[in-house]
Amino acid sequence: MDLDPDNPKHITTEVVGPLTDTLQLADTITWNTLANNIPKDLHWQTILLTLTIATGIWLVRKGHGSKGVDGRERRASLLQFLLPRDIYTHESARVDVWLWIFERLLHPFWAVALLATVGPATEQSVISALQWAFGDTPALQVNYGWMLLYSLVMLLCYDFVFYVTHYTMHRVPALWALHKIHHSAEVLTPMTRSREHFVVGPIWATGGAISYGLVGGVFAYLFEGNITAATLLNIGFFSLLFGFNGSFRHYHVQFHYPAWLSKWLHSPVMHHIHHSYLEKHWDTNFAAVTSIWDRMFNTLYIPEKDEYTPWGIGPETQGEYRSFWQNTAGPFRDWYNMINSKSSPQAGAVSSQPEQEK
Ligand SMILES: [Zn+2]
Ligand SMILES: [Zn+2]
Secondary structure, rough: OOOOOOOHHHHOOOOOOOOHHHHHHHHHHHHHHHHHOOHHHHOOOHHHHHHHHHHHHHOOOOOEEEEOOOOOEEEOOOHHHHOOHHHHOOHHHHHHHHHHHHHHHHHHHHHHHHHHHHHHHHHHHHHHHHHHHHHOOOOOOOOHHHHHHHHHHHHHHHHHHHHHHHHEEEEEEOHHHHHHHOOOOOOEEEOHHHOOOOHHHHHHHHHHHHHHHHHHHHHHHHOOOOOOOOEEEEHHHHHHHHHHHHHHOOOOEEOOHHHHOOOEEOOOHHHHHHHOHHHHHOOOOOOEEOOOOHHHOOOOOOEEEEEEEEEEOOOOOOOOOOOHHHHHHHHHHHHHHHHHHHHHHHHHHHHHHOOOOO
């Protein structure tokens, strides 16, 4: 028998025992799970961008421009400005993380099923409706201009659905009981963006899937399914322009836009207002990216420089929404009280104080 060096039989293969194999697999799964679930705001590129912008504000404003736990502007050294100890050691910041972990653990149970059904079903219904109304697809030719328009319409539609969903969550008591958990944050950190009650995830996801499905359906009909969103450097064109806004909205540093621009785009500091429990700030600045919908429905609030914004749900009820368990159980207790007060108005009037909307 010839000894052929190219014969694979003669190459020593690495033998991996079952235990090592299992551990390696577990390792891969853990890392993949972590990598897939780390909030966008904690990706190093986003953190770097946030810190760079914040440093710029610190330099321009000579140490001014960030807020403390009390929601008041204060002067700070660069380190305290970027990463203030009082904010990041606050119980609220810790609870942000626990609520996020809990939500993520439950995420797989609904996300795939929901996204695989709602988005495509919306898209297909729109296409069928357009075919029924206008006949066959006009099969337009795609160019970068159309792709830009597609991205822009997608952004506006997403922002509108976000606005309506968010507005409804504030105005319908049973939904406010859930969304209140986002607002019970007493300090703002980039993790606060992901702070939600675990029941809320599917509601936001349904809104997103419907908005993308609607626009996707219209453009798929016009371009015979050939359209894709415009990208720049492989990133969605508008995500590139507005992506940083999302993480900065829940950062304690005030990032203002000039007044004229704030009428069109939400500056990050406008979300500080949304999280304030002062009455004049209630039910304002609902949208995610643009100011168009807030302006149209009269809920736009452009803050003054260094405007005081105490965060949370207010001293009267804040004590009931501090710990992880309080925030997780709170909505169920609220619902229970709502049902009880409906079935016996007398008992309800005594047991539950009318909730302040914000
Ligand atoms: Zn809200
Ligand atoms: Zn928020």
